[in-house]
Amino acid sequence: MKTVLKKLVVFVVTAAVILSGNVSTGKAASKGYVFKYKGVSVQMHSDASKLIKKAGKVLKKKETKSCSYKGLDRVYQxxxxxxxxxxxxxxxxxxxxxxxxxxxxxxxxxxxxxxxxLNSVINKYGKAKDNFGVYTYKKGKSKLQFEITNEKVTTIQYVGI
Structure with a gap:
């Protein structure tokens, strides 16, 4: 039950951030956390095109009209x-x-x-408040969240703010 509650909290927080309209105009990347994959580095609110090209085969793609602006939200799996x-x-x-x-x-x-x-996370990022097993770090216009179960990282996500 506790694990289900943790996952629900992480999902609700992520969905709220994505749908809240707290997105930039895309004119400049934030000075936040960097994700690097196959030689491509991206930050929240930066151009996604290079990462999309390098990431490989899309297993699933979902596109929805944004409720916050005239564009589209896309989810690539x-x-x-x-x-x-x-x-x-x-x-x-x-x-x-x-x-x-x-x-x-x-x-x-x-x-x-x-x-x-969990100790590795704390050694790299410092202490953070435990919110139902989710540790959140903020930097620039980004959050880096770690879900911890039994002292081990079970979920990692970058979120634009």
Whole structure:
């Protein structure tokens, strides 16, 4: 039951951030956390096109009209992570709004991945408040969230704010 509640809290927080309209106009990337994959580095609110090209085969893609602006929200599911983007118009440039790890094949720039210990997270990022097993770090216009179960990282996600 406690694990289900944790996952629900993480889902609700992520959905609220994505749908809240707290997205930038896409004119400049934030000075926040960096996600690096196959030689491509992105931050929240930065251009998503290079990451989309390098990420490989899309397993699933969902596109919805934004309720916050005239663009589209897109969710790309890849083997190693899920990418959430937004655009300011239907055919406009896509910007990164969230990344969620799916397995141990990817890590944060600082080397934390699913399965890492809570102590490793604290050593790399410092202390954070435990909110139902979710540890959130803020930097620039981004959050980096770690869900911890039994002292191990079970979920990692970058969220644009």
């Amino acid at each position: 890849y083997k190693d992570f899920i990418l959430v983007t937004y655009s300011n118009s239907k055919n406009g440039k896509q910007y990164v709004n969230g990344i969620k790890f799916r397995n141990k094949n990817v890590s944060t720039k600082e080397g934390i991945k699913i399965g890492s210990s």
